[in-house]
Amino acid sequence: xxxRIVKAIGDPEADREVMEExxxxxxxxxxxxxxxxxxxGLAGDALxxxxxxxxxxxxxxxxxxxxxxxxxxxxxxxxxxxDIPDMAYRLAEAYWPGPLTMVLNKTDAVPKETTGGLDTxxxxxxxxxxxxxxxxxxxxxxxxxxxxxxxxxxCTRASHCxxxxxxxxxxxxxxxxxxxxxxSTIVDLTEERPCILRQGYINEEMLHSVxxxxxxxxPESAHPKAPGMKYRHYAPGGVLSIxxxxxxxxxxxxxxxxxxxKERGESCAVISASENASEYGNVIxxxxxxxxxxDEIARRIFSILRELDSDGVQYIYSENFDTPRLGAxxxxxxxxxxxxxxxxxTEED
Ligand code: TXA
Ligand code: MG
Numbered sequence: 001x002x003x004r005i006v007k008a009i010g011d012p013e014a015d016r017e018v019m020e021e022x023x024x025x026x027x028x029x030x031x032x033x034x035x036x037x038x039x040x041g042l043a044g045d046a047l048x049x050x051x052x053x054x055x056x057x058x059x060x061x062x063x064x065x066x067x068x069x070x071x072x073x074x075x076x077x078x079x080x081x082x083d084i085p086d087m088a089y090r091l092a093e094a095y096w097p098g099p100l101t102m103v104l105n106k107t108d109a110v111p112k113e114t115t116g117g118l119d120t121x122x123x124x125x126x127x128x129x130x131x132x133x134x135x136x137x138x139x140x141x142x143x144x145x146x147x148x149x150x151x152x153x154x155c156t157r158a159s160h161c162x163x164x165x166x167x168x169x170x171x172x173x174x175x176x177x178x179x180x181x182x183x184s185t186i187v188d189l190t191e192e193r194p195c196i197l198r199q200g201y202i203n204e205e206m207l208h209s210v211x212x213x214x215x216x217x218x219p220e221s222a223h224p225k226a227p228g229m230k231y232r233h234y235a236p237g238g239v240l241s242i243x244x245x246x247x248x249x250x251x252x253x254x255x256x257x258x259x260x261x262k263e264r265g266e267s268c269a270v271i272s273a274s275e276n277a278s279e280y281g282n283v284i285x286x287x288x289x290x291x292x293x294x295d296e297i298a299r300r301i302f303s304i305l306r307e308l309d310s311d312g313v314q315y316i317y318s319e320n321f322d323t324p325r326l327g328a329x330x331x332x333x334x335x336x337x338x339x340x341x342x343x344x345x346t347e348e349d
Pocket of ligand 2: 145146154183
């Protein structure tokens with residue numbers, strides 16, 4: 001298949017032709033990769049069971065892993081979700097449009113193929129203008145997992161989508177680099193006590209301020225409530241470990257490990273905060289951004305994992321980016337990428 005790669009800027013006039021074409025593709029059961037504020041998505045018609053099947057097949061994703069349904073306005077929610085609790089409207093008021101997904105009970109309009117067999121549906125109203133033009137032009141209900149092939153880091157630029165999807169889907173819409181770089185926060189509202197299933201830009205404190213009570217699904221649970229959290233994610237080709245502890249101990253330990261890889265003739269890289277980047281020797285240094293700018297670290301992290309993959313680096317050590325606002329979300333993604341291999345550099349000092 002020939003994949004059309006087109007640009008959009010988020011202006012309805014300028015994007016009209018692209019959106020008309022994209023809408024036709026979606027309505028006839030095809031797939032389009034689209035930018036959102038979090039990561040790029042692989043979009044299909046959420047109400048068409050065959051589109052869901054195509055999404056699973058294209059990504060190489062297990063079909064029990066449900067898809068998020070994206071809408072363009074809050075009013076669309078009634079067709080796909082039922083028994084919507086008051087707390088959903090409060091969250092929508094506070095954080096929609098934006099990087100927040102809510103799990104609700106589904107209506108019969110949503111095929112089981114889209115929800116991986118579940119009776120619930122995950123719903124998100126993105127803030128990205130291109131995404132919303134696209135959803136509106138495509139019938140209003142778009143299933144979109146992250147656009148990466150299953151197991152690869154999420155796509156934060158159109159070039160990542162081209163790497164993974166060129167020749168496999170009808171169209172890729174290039175909207176430039178995404179703003180956030182981490183997938184949306186997911187909160188389950190189907191039980192009395194709301195539960196965070198995936199950490200993201202809308203952090204625990206922000207949810208707490210609206211909901212009062214909120215709990216978190218444990219990160220290494222064998223039966224996570226978001227089925228996707230049980231699969232190893234974002235795994236780079238090399239062996240990735242997270243090194244945590246006091247700054248000096250982390251730097252010393254990584255330098256020690258890097259030196260031993262060098263001795264054995266193995267390639268090695270470190271993912272470092274800008275503040276520490278000049279402290280490392282014998283090693284490729286990937287600067288993730290300043291600890292004073294955690295938004296930059298969040299935005300860059302998946303792209304760095306992809307770069308390390310294409311460089312074919314064998315061993316990767318990452319500092320632990322436990323920053324105040326986005327630390328929980330960044331750490332979650334990095335720990336998963338590392339298969340929860342965490343070295344505590346302070347403990348053994
Ligand atoms: O930011 C995002 O959410 C991006 C962009 C494209 O919108 N999408 C995204 O989708 O990250 P995906 O498919 O990569 O991750 C969706 C996660 C999976 O872990 C899945 O298991 C969970 O959401 N999920 C979807 N529907 C669910 C449901 N009904 N109940 C529980 N978890 C659900
Ligand atoms: Mg994903």
